[in-house]
Amino acid sequence: MALRRKNNSNTASGLNISVKKNGAEYTFLLNGRLDTLTSPDLDAEVKNVIDKAERMIFDLAKLDYISSAGLRVLLGAVQGIDGRGDMVVRNLSQAVRDVFDLTGFSLMFTIE
Amino acid sequence: MVKKLKDFRLYGLIFTIASTAFIMLLSTPFFMEQRLQPYLFDAGVDSLGSLICAALFYGCMNQDGDGSRSFRILIIMVSACFAVNEVVRYTGGVPQSRTIFFILCFVSKLIDLAMILVFYLYVRAVLGFDGKYTKIADIIIPIVLAIQTLILLSNIFFPVTFSVNSDGVYQDTEIFMIEQVFLAVTAVLTTIKVIMVRISINQKAAILTFIFLPIIEYILLGATFGEGSQYGIVLMSLVIMYCVIFNDRSRKLAATQTELNMATEIQTSMLPSIFPPFPNRSEFDIYASMDPAKEVGGDFYDFFMIDDDHLGMVIADVSGKGVPAALFMMSSKILINDHAIIGGTPAEILERVNKLVYENNDANMFVTVWLGILEISTGKLTSASAGHEYPMINTNGKYEILKDVHGLAIGAMPISKYRNTEVTLKKGDSIFVYTDGVAEATDAENQLFGTDRTLEALNAVPEGSSQKEVLRCVRVAVDAFVKEAPQFDDLTMLGLKYKGPAAEE
Numbered sequence: 001m002a003l004r005r006k007n008n009s010n011t012a013s014g015l016n017i018s019v020k021k022n023g024a025e026y027t028f029l030l031n032g033r034l035d036t037l038t039s040p041d042l043d044a045e046v047k048n049v050i051d052k053a054e055r056m057i058f059d060l061a062k063l064d065y066i067s068s069a070g071l072r073v074l075l076g077a078v079q080g081i082d083g084r085g086d087m088v089v090r091n092l093s094q095a096v097r098d099v100f101d102l103t104g105f106s107l108m109f110t111i112e
Numbered sequence: 113m114v115k116k117l118k119d120f121r122l123y124g125l126i127f128t129i130a131s132t133a134f135i136m137l138l139s140t141p142f143f144m145e146q147r148l149q150p151y152l153f154d155a156g157v158d159s160l161g162s163l164i165c166a167a168l169f170y171g172c173m174n175q176d177g178d179g180s181r182s183f184r185i186l187i188i189m190v191s192a193c194f195a196v197n198e199v200v201r202y203t204g205g206v207p208q209s210r211t212i213f214f215i216l217c218f219v220s221k222l223i224d225l226a227m228i229l230v231f232y233l234y235v236r237a238v239l240g241f242d243g244k245y246t247k248i249a250d251i252i253i254p255i256v257l258a259i260q261t262l263i264l265l266s267n268i269f270f271p272v273t274f275s276v277n278s279d280g281v282y283q284d285t286e287i288f289m290i291e292q293v294f295l296a297v298t299a300v301l302t303t304i305k306v307i308m309v310r311i312s313i314n315q316k317a318a319i320l321t322f323i324f325l326p327i328i329e330y331i332l333l334g335a336t337f338g339e340g341s342q343y344g345i346v347l348m349s350l351v352i353m354y355c356v357i358f359n360d361r362s363r364k365l366a367a368t369q370t371e372l373n374m375a376t377e378i379q380t381s382m383l384p385s386i387f388p389p390f391p392n393r394s395e396f397d398i399y400a401s402m403d404p405a406k407e408v409g410g411d412f413y414d415f416f417m418i419d420d421d422h423l424g425m426v427i428a429d430v431s432g433k434g435v436p437a438a439l440f441m442m443s444s445k446i447l448i449n450d451h452a453i454i455g456g457t458p459a460e461i462l463e464r465v466n467k468l469v470y471e472n473n474d475a476n477m478f479v480t481v482w483l484g485i486l487e488i489s490t491g492k493l494t495s496a497s498a499g500h501e502y503p504m505i506n507t508n509g510k511y512e513i514l515k516d517v518h519g520l521a522i523g524a525m526p527i528s529k530y531r532n533t534e535v536t537l538k539k540g541d542s543i544f545v546y547t548d549g550v551a552e553a554t555d556a557e558n559q560l561f562g563t564d565r566t567l568e569a570l571n572a573v574p575e576g577s578s579q580k581e582v583l584r585c586v587r588v589a590v591d592a593f594v595k596e597a598p599q600f601d602d603l604t605m606l607g608l609k610y611k612g613p614a615a616e617e
Contacts, residue, residue: 103499104520
């Protein structure tokens with residue numbers, strides 16, 4: 001019964017998202033897997049703030065895995081904020097960094 | 113907001129279950145105590161009824177749509193009525209508990225009124241009431257409800273419609289029928305509207321049962337206050353409504369499923385699927401396969417003769433899954449094919465395609481593409497990658513990763529630059545390209561199959577095998593690795609072996 005999907009990092013395929021707000025700067029801390037199943041959750045969180053945000057930071061230190069569906073959410077974010085503010089992706093693990101390099105996305109994000 | 117709504121649903125379910133448990137526990141004295149035994153039947157109806165309420169609530173818990181919320185509230189109310197009625201019977205006829213008995217009778221009647229109101233709201237939401245008639249109904253109903261509530265409240269001070277005597281026995285007054293005015297008014301208004309509105313006859317009948325079943329029950333049994341079957345009948349009507357709605361939805365769902373299957377068929381039929389595809393070409397052996405994880409996927413492969421000496425090969429992966437990905441895949445495939453035939457190097461072709469795809473891309477979708485063009489007479493393979501996985505190439509008897517230069521996935525940015533990578537295939541050399549479904553196949557422990565295992569599988573293939581056999585071996589290795597874990601991503605592969613230029617005639 002899918003009453004409410006538990007975004008628990010303990011489960012194998014889950015994503016825990018926490019959003020920190022500092023003025024018009026939003027930091028998204030992602031913990032777990034960002035894939036087809038979990039990316040709609042992040043998409044919803046991003047859409048919540050995209051109109052107010054002047055700076056968005058995605059902290060991927062605890063992100064184990066990212067799929068193309070996850071990249072799509074980040075692409076939506078960078079296009080959404082384009083012209084009004086900037087977006088930063090930081091603390092990429094090697095595995096996630098590889099995906100960014102492979103898909104060429106490391107060319108279009110500011111990576112710290 | 114969404115989460116709150118879901119919480120409400122969860123609490124609703126808990127409530128209906130708790131109500132059932134409560135009624136079942138309270139049924140015990142109905143077996144034991146002499147004075148309660150005449151009500152044993154009613155206690156049974158209450159238990160069964162509240163259990164059905166819980167089941168019904170669970171059934172429509174995740175439904176969204178017009179009136180589904182009102183419908184759930186109705187179920188909760190019926191469940192509450194069962195519970196209250198059970199206590200009403202338990203406390204009735206006992207002088208000591210006459211105050212609590214009075215309060216419960218009062219509450220029960222209050223819920224009745226609320227139930228009628230929610231029923232009206234439900235019908236209103238389902239039928240999308242509007243127009244003059246509804247405006248009148250929207251005025252009349254609250255007024256009658258207010259008067260009715262006042263009459264009910266006045267019972268606290270003076271027995272207008274009912275009273276509880278000193279023995280704790282419920283008594284109607286002579287004008288008790290005025291309690292039913294609200295029901296009558298709402299019933300008439302709703303019935304007229306339901307008959308007028310254009311909906312299927314099934315739906316009409318289902319909604320009207322809420323009004324007419326209780327009336328029939330009243331005529332047949334001459335309902336006395338607090339009788340168990342009263343709410344059983346109301347519940348029955350809810351069950352009928354649910355079944356009709358459910359039936360309608362299933363029919364729609366079946367239609368959607370058929371359309372999805374057709375989409376899969378169309379998609380699959382767009383990929384070259386007759387092997388060998390070019391029976392009169394002896395210079396190369398090519399094979400490709402695709403296994404979508406869902407009904408329709410976003411992966412594709414393609415190959416085609418650009419001219420007599422050039423073979424184009426494509427492997428691509430669209431972000432996301434399902435129908436949107438499939439639609440995006442279709443347009444990308446056609447664009448790549450067209451532009452490859454128009455001409456240019458793979459990098460030039462991808463640049464043009466990227467521009468076109470980006471212009472018509474509102475959904476932030478993108479597609480990673482590997483495009484290779486083989487010059488058949490020389491074995492020169494020129495390729496460009498738009499963010500796609502590294503090809504695996506076998507030029508010295510062993511498959512290795514070919515670290516080609518990567519451009520950005522197609523559709524991500526308005527202008528992207530790509531670079532060509534050139535290798536020359538000798539007789540017997542081969543290349544294997546794939547989508548992330550291969551390297552990212554995951555076992556039950558969440559481990560990735562990985563490029564290393566892919567290479568291992570490729571290198572374990574016996575020499576001299578056909579490309580079909582090569583792909584099958586990789587598939588077997590992936591399957592052996594993931595075991596019971598469900599296939600998460602599409603599994604798409606393409607293999608080519610160069611057999612050298614055709615012998616001169």
